[in-house]
Amino acid sequence: QVQLVESGGGLVQAGGSLRLSCAASGRTFSSYGMGWFRQAPGKEREFVAGIRWSDSNTYYAESVKGRFTISGDNAKNTVYLQMNSLKPEDSAVYYCAASRIGHLYYPRSYDYWGQGTQVTVSS
Secondary structure, eight states, X not given: OEEEEEEOOEEEETTXXXXXXXXXXXXXXXXXEEEEEEEOTTSOOEEEEEEETTTTEEEEOGGGTTTEEEEEEGGGXXXXXXXXXXXXXXXXXXXXXXXXXXXXXXXXXXXXXXXXEEEEXXX
16 A cells, blocks of 8 residues: 655645645555645646656646745655745645656546645635
C-alpha cells in the first residue's frame, strides 16, 4: 500500500502565504512525477502544479503561475507547494498525487492520491 499524506492547509487572509507538504509512506514505488490538484465545492478537480523528476521540470496552471512554486525530493517521494499572494478563489481542498506514467496535467494519469488538505482564503 502506498499512502500520500498532505499537511499545511489552513485559513489565511488574502495576500498571505501557505506551504503545503505531501509525504509518501508504505510500499516503495518509483514515480515519473508528482502533482498538486485542487477541488472547490461544486467544481471539478483541477490541476495546480506538477514536477517531473527526471529533469525537475515544473508545470503550473495559468491561474497560479508566478504565485505558487512546486518543489520536492524524488528519493523520498515528497512534494511541496509554496503558495504566495493567495486569493479567495484559491480556496479549495488541495490534493497531492503521484504519477508513474507522466502527462502530469491530467488527473487520470495519477496512480496514488492523498486525502486532501483544506485551504481557505478569506477576503
